[in-house]
Amino acid sequence: MRHDLVLPMLLILASILVGAVAWSGHVLLFPIALGFPILWSISRTRTVAAFVASGYFLSASRGLPQGVAAFYSSDIWPGLLLWLCAALGFVVTHSILWTANPINRPFRYLLAAVIMAIPPLGIMGWAHPVTAAGILFPGSGWWGLGFMSAGLASLVTRAWPVVAIALACHWLWSAAVWTDPRLPEGWHGIDLKMGASLGREAGLQRQRDLIAAVRGATGDGARFVVLPESALGFWTRTVERLWKSASGSADATVIAGAAVVDPEGYDNVLVAIDSKGGRILYRERMPVPGSMWQPWRSWLGRVGGARADFFANPVVSIGASRAAPLICYEQLIVWPILQSMLYDPNFVVAVGNGWWTERTSIIAIQRAAAIAWARLFAKPLVLSFNM
Known part of the structure; x- marks a missing residue:
C-alpha cells in the first residue's frame, strides 16, 4: 500500500471505531465521541475529512437499516437508503467546513456543531459529540455545555494532545463517582x-x-x-x-x-x-x-x-x-x-x-x-x- 494512503485509511478506521464504541448504548462511553473532532482536524484533505465524517456517523447510527426494515416489515434496502440520506447532511456539513488553516479550524468546527444541533440539519443531528457533556461535567448545566464547547474547539487545534489528556483524566474521575439521575419523588x-x-x-x-x-x-x-x-x-x-x-x-x-x-x-x-x-x-x-x-x-x-x-x-x-x-x-x-x-x-x-x-x-x-x-x-x- 502506498505510504500516502496509510494515514487516511487509519483515520477512517479510527472514526468507525469511535462511532461504534461511543454510541453503543453505555452512557459512560459517550466521551469517546470526542475522538471524532480530533480525527476530522488531522485529516489532510477535504476528501479524507468527508470519509472520516462518513465513517463516524454511519457507524454510530448502524442500527437504523435493520430498525427500518423491522418497522416496515420489508427488506434491508429502504433502511440502507434512509441511513445514507441521514448521513448526507452530517458529511456535507463537516466536509464544507473543514479547513487546513489551523487558525480558522476551531471556529469552523464549532459552526458545524451548531448547524448539526439545530433545525433544519439538526433534525438529523444524531451522534452529536456534545452529548458527552453530561458525563464529563455532570451537574454543571449551561456552564458544562460551555466547557464542552470549548473542549471541542480545543480538540481541533494543535494543542489537542494536551486537551485530550486533560479531558480523559476528567472522564476517569467522573466515571469513578458517577451516579444515575434519581427519580422525582412520587x-x-x-x-x-x-x-x-x-x-x-x-x-x-x-x-x-x-x-x-x-x-x-x-x-x-x-x-x-x-x-x-x-x-x-x-x-x-x-x-x-x-x-x-x-x-x-x-x-x-x-x-x-x-x-x-x-x-x-x-x-x-x-x-x-x-x-x-x-x-x-x-x-x-x-x-x-x-x-x-x-x-x-x-x-x-x-x-x-x-x-x-x-x-x-x-x-x-x-x-x-x-x-x-x-x-x-x-x-x-x-x-x-x-x-x-x-x-x-x-x-x-x-x-x-x-x-x-x-x-x-x-x-x-x-x-x-x-x-x-x-x-x-x-x-x-x-x-x-x-x-
Whole structure:
C-alpha cells in the first residue's frame, strides 16, 4: 500500500471505531465521541475529512437499516437508503467546513456543531459529540455545555494532545463517582415488553392490562405513573372515559403515550389522566423523519403522517411541577432537550416505543442520551420504554 494512503485509511478506521464504541448504548462511553473532532482536524484533505465524517456517523447510527426494515416489515434496502440520506447532511456539513488553516479550524468546527444541533440539519443531528457533556461535567448545566464547547474547539487545534489528556483524566474521575439521575419523588416509569402490539392492539383487554400495571405502581405509593409512547393507541373519548372510570377516587395521575388523529394527519402525544378526566399534555416536537414525519406529503397535496410541532410546548405543567418531555426520537438529537432546559423544568420525562429496534442498540442509546442530559442539568429523570 502506498505510504500516502496509510494515514487516511487509519483515520477512517479510527472514526468507525469511535462511532461504534461511543454510541453503543453505555452512557459512560459517550466521551469517546470526542475522538471524532480530533480525527476530522488531522485529516489532510477535504476528501479524507468527508470519509472520516462518513465513517463516524454511519457507524454510530448502524442500527437504523435493520430498525427500518423491522418497522416496515420489508427488506434491508429502504433502511440502507434512509441511513445514507441521514448521513448526507452530517458529511456535507463537516466536509464544507473543514479547513487546513489551523487558525480558522476551531471556529469552523464549532459552526458545524451548531448547524448539526439545530433545525433544519439538526433534525438529523444524531451522534452529536456534545452529548458527552453530561458525563464529563455532570451537574454543571449551561456552564458544562460551555466547557464542552470549548473542549471541542480545543480538540481541533494543535494543542489537542494536551486537551485530550486533560479531558480523559476528567472522564476517569467522573466515571469513578458517577451516579444515575434519581427519580422525582412520587413518580414511577413502567417499562413494557409488548412488542409491536403496543399501540396497535387497542382492545378492551389490552387497556385493562395497562390499567392493572398502573394500579400495581400506585399500590407501591406512586402518585404519577408514566407509560411508554403509543401505550394507549388512538386517544378517543371512549379511551378517556375508560381510564377516567378506572382512576376512581384515587389521587394518582397517569402520563401515557397516544396518537390524536384528524383528517390531515396525526399528533404523537402524551396525555395526562386522573379521576377528573384526560387532557393532551404534550405534542411531540420532532417525530421520526421518514417513517412518521413526512412533510413532502403536503407538498404533493396529500395528507397523512405525523405533525412536527418543532419549538412548541418545551415544558409542560404536571401538578405543581414542570417537566421536560422527550418522546423517542427527540432523545437522539440535541435541540429539543436544550430548548426545554431554557425554561428550567423540575425534571425530565423520556418515553419511547422501540419494538422495531430489536437486536440493535437504539433503545440503549436513547436511554443513555436521556441520562446524560439529565445529569448535565442535574434533573431527576423518569424513563418508560416498550420493547
